[in-house]
Structures are given as structure tokens and as C-alpha cells.
Amino acid sequence: DAGVIQSPRHEVTEMGQEVTLRCKPISGHNSLFWYRQTMMRGLELLIYFNNNVPIDDSGMPEDRFSAKMPNASFSTLKIQPSEPRDSAVYFCASNKDGSYGYTFGSGTRLTVV
Amino acid sequence: GENVEQHPSTLSVQEGDSAVIKCTYSDSASNYFPWYKQELGKRPQLIIDIRSNVGEKKDQRIAVTLNKTAKHFSLHITETQPEDSAVYFCAAEEYGNKLVFGAGTILRVKS
Numbered sequence: 001d002a003g004v005i006q007s008p009r010h011e012v013t014e015m016g017q018e019v020t021l022r023c024k025p026i027s028g029h030n031s032l033f034w035y036r037q038t039m040m041r042g043l044e045l046l047i048y049f050n051n052n053v054p055i056d057d058s059g060m061p062e063d064r065f066s067a068k069m070p071n072a073s074f075s076t077l078k079i080q081p082s083e084p085r086d087s088a089v090y091f092c093a094s095n096k097d098g099s100y101g102y103t104f105g106s107g108t109r110l111t112v113v
Numbered sequence: 114g115e116n117v118e119q120h121p122s123t124l125s126v127q128e129g130d131s132a133v134i135k136c137t138y139s140d141s142a143s144n145y146f147p148w149y150k151q152e153l154g155k156r157p158q159l160i161i162d163i164r165s166n167v168g169e170k171k172d173q174r175i176a177v178t179l180n181k182t183a184k185h186f187s188l189h190i191t192e193t194q195p196e197d198s199a200v201y202f203c204a205a206e207e208y209g210n211k212l213v214f215g216a217g218t219i220l221r222v223k224s
Contacts, residue, residue: 104156
């Protein structure tokens, strides 16, 4: 099992540009979570999907952030336009109904300059 | 919603000593409490978890205790080793599969 796969690993972009982060959950997992990690705010849940449907997006900071899960094996988190305060590590995690605990991806380190 | 507080924020121990990290949660309906270890530049990894139907769980040098009445749970690491140095996060399940994380504890094991 390749685990949760995220791309890119690192992204440096200029303020105002669009950024798209990608995630492939573990095969068979039907819940997917996007977290943001910063020193100041720790691990914050942005949004989570169950069976490809967004269940809770209350953590999405503002309209500049959007997430999709078009199928069971792929999700994107988009920031448009990006701002320097969006700089963080973005983690994707997945698990399966009836199981406990998440498996995290390796994360995407985003730097907005 | 669920709120998880974690203490201390940093912990420094001598190799071979024990380390204890404590968390409190607010939602009495929470029933699942995992602990994650995150090494520098890496992903959080689940190291141990406990469900509300037990009060203690142990896995080699790591143990977790849960007091549902007081709404707190703790991670205990015995005979600490330098490779235990990392950031440790506690979490509580809010509803469904959603986890709310504590702010993290930086553990440093001095050799």
C-alpha cells in the first residue's frame, strides 16, 4: 500500500497566484480530511469528505479556499488568490468507516511570497 | 464543538526517564482518543489510541490512560530514548470520523 499520496511536496508561489494541492487517499478509505499546520495554530481541520461528499467545511478560512473530491481516489484543495498568510504545511489524511485513526500523507509545504 | 487542551507545550527529559503528556477535552460524547508522533519535517503518525470503554492501554514503552469522568487522558513514555524526541499530538473524536487535535508537545530527550 503506497499510503496517502500528496503532491507537490513543496510549492513556492507568488502572492495572488492560484495554488492547487492534490491528494490520493488509500484505496478503500472513504473519508478524506484536509488539515493545515502552522506554528501558531497547530493542526486545523479545513474540510472533510465522506464518500466523496463534503461533510464539514467549517474550517475553510475564507472563500479563497475551495476543495473538491470528484471521485474516491482524488481530491484537490485550491487557493485562489493565494496570500503570504496561507504559507503552511497542508496535510491530507484518510480513513475507512468503522476504523479508527487517520493515515496522513507527507504533506505539501506551501510558501507564498 | 470539541476543544482539546494539551500540556506541557515543551518537555525536556533525560534519557531513561519517563515523560508524561496530558490532555483535556470538552465534549463528553467523545469516545476515541488517539496520539500522534510527528518527527521534524515528517507526517504525524499514530502511535497509540484508546477508546472510552477502557481506562488504560499499553504498547511496550508507551501507555495511555483515560479518565472519562474528568475528561482527561495522558500519554506515558517510559525509559525514554533519543529517538522519542518529536512533537506529540493528542486528539479527540468530535463526531463521525472528525478529530480535533491538541496544540502539541515538543519532547526532547537528552542523552
